[in-house]
Amino acid sequence: MSEPARGPVVIVGAGQAGxxxxxxxxxxxSTASITLVGDERCPxxxxxxxxxxxxxxxxxRERLWFRHxxxxxxQDVELRLATRAVAIDRAARTVTTAAGxxxxxxxxxxxxxxxxxxxxxxxxxxxxxxxxxxxxxxxxLRAAIRPGVEVAVVGGGYxxxxxxxxxxxxxxxxxxxxxxxxxxxxxxAPVVADHVARRHRAEGVRLETGVGVAGFVGDEAVRAVRLxxxxxxxAELVVVGIGAAxxxxxxxxxxxxxxxxxxxxxxxxxxxxxxxxxxxxxxxDHAFLGRHVRLExxxxxxxxxxxxxxxxxxxxxxxxxxxxxFWTQQFDMMIQMVGWADAGLEWVLRxxxxxxxxxxxxxxxxxxxxxxxxxxxxxxxxxxxxxxxxIRAEPGQLADPAFDPKTLLPARRGR
Numbered sequence: 001m002s003e004p005a006r007g008p009v010v011i012v013g014a015g016q017a018g019x020x021x022x023x024x025x026x027x028x029x030s031t032a033s034i035t036l037v038g039d040e041r042c043p044x045x046x047x048x049x050x051x052x053x054x055x056x057x058x059x060x061r062e063r064l065w066f067r068h069x070x071x072x073x074x075q076d077v078e079l080r081l082a083t084r085a086v087a088i089d090r091a092a093r094t095v096t097t098a099a100g101x102x103x104x105x106x107x108x109x110x111x112x113x114x115x116x117x118x119x120x121x122x123x124x125x126x127x128x129x130x131x132x133x134x135x136x137x138x139x140x141l142r143a144a145i146r147p148g149v150e151v152a153v154v155g156g157g158y159x160x161x162x163x164x165x166x167x168x169x170x171x172x173x174x175x176x177x178x179x180x181x182x183x184x185x186x187x188x189a190p191v192v193a194d195h196v197a198r199r200h201r202a203e204g205v206r207l208e209t210g211v212g213v214a215g216f217v218g219d220e221a222v223r224a225v226r227l228x229x230x231x232x233x234x235a236e237l238v239v240v241g242i243g244a245a246x247x248x249x250x251x252x253x254x255x256x257x258x259x260x261x262x263x264x265x266x267x268x269x270x271x272x273x274x275x276x277x278x279x280x281x282x283x284x285d286h287a288f289l290g291r292h293v294r295l296e297x298x299x300x301x302x303x304x305x306x307x308x309x310x311x312x313x314x315x316x317x318x319x320x321x322x323x324x325x326f327w328t329q330q331f332d333m334m335i336q337m338v339g340w341a342d343a344g345l346e347w348v349l350r351x352x353x354x355x356x357x358x359x360x361x362x363x364x365x366x367x368x369x370x371x372x373x374x375x376x377x378x379x380x381x382x383x384x385x386x387x388x389x390x391i392r393a394e395p396g397q398l399a400d401p402a403f404d405p406k407t408l409l410p411a412r413r414g415r
């Protein structure tokens with residue numbers, strides 16, 4: 001495209017990415033009509049607190065809203081809640097809703113996200129088995145928790161460990177079941193994963209690692225999780241947190257290619273020049289990483305939405321070049337990660353794990369590729385620059401507590 005969007009923009013999906021795009025277009029002065037379609041009943045809201053402060057009751061429901069409905073109206077954004085898009089006619093450039101309404105578009109942006117993946121094993125239909133992806137899920141889970149209740153969390157990734165920490169704080173007796181040999185082993189520095197495991201065990205969380213789930217046991221309601229080795233873990237409640245399934249069915253039905261999500265170029269354009277894809281549903285040609293990748297993170301959703309907003313508002317294709325970053329909070333641990341943690345990296349520890357505040361720097365061919373910090377925000381902030389500028393370092397330098405990594409950065413000019 002070489003001209004700004006002037007006709008209707010229909011955004012399918014009212015999560016972080018969709019909301020950011022709608023408001024970003026207005027902030028950039030776009031006068032195109034904007035319709036934001038979301039299938040939930042409430043206004044667009046933050047999802048990260050669902051497994052943390054909202055689940056523990058420390059954050060009230062309306063504090064989750066990005067903004068109230070009136071704010072969208074003031075920006076002339078038509079917010080369609082409890083509305084499900086069921087079809088895209090690419091030739092006619094229309095989106096059809098479940099109610100039969102036909103929405104014309106000049107540009108359609110898919111921000112349909114992902115849903116919690118279900119565990120298809122015997123007993124999966126029993127009462128007491130929960131997923132956590134949306135606000136209603138969090139409300140149901142929070143209502144079921146009481147002190148002393150036995151809970152099994154299936155999945156020891158970010159979401160599973162966050163849920164385990166939150167439910168433990170509420171007085172539940174929690175066991176985490178993870179098929180991998182260690183919790184949080186995918187994409188996290190080994191020293192950080194080990195620290196997380198020790199911290200959870202110190203809080204009373206039982207960790208069953210290196211074993212899968214064969215099924216759930218119970219009559220009408222779950223009473224235990226049967227492990228692949230034949231053992232059973234008692235559980236009055238189960239929370240399944242084994243990752244996400246991408247909501248790419250709408251794109252596939254419209255004839256767009258899908259491959260674990262909707263493939264896009266670096267500017268979030270699909271194979272159809274009138275359709276973009278952003279957020280968790282997009283498999284993007286990542287301009288910084290130099291590879292096709294699907295990233296599930298708030299930062300990625302926001303940065304992609306900002307880039308597409310600039311593309312549509314100005315007519316100039318804008319790639320998203322930001323360094324990926326992620327975070328998780330469990331008990332008193334704030335864990336912040338920047339960069340992409342491939343297998344086979346050389347990890348260098350800075351600080352002492354026993355203090356509960358340390359960082360791990362990852363090197364690939366001498367360049368700093370990732371920084372993972374536990375309660376060390378300064379290392380994380382510095383790491384964003386070190387990774388973005390592809391700064392090189394020696395392992396011995398980074399391991400030396402007297403060495404200041406800031407000295408690795410080139411001196412700023414014009415000062």
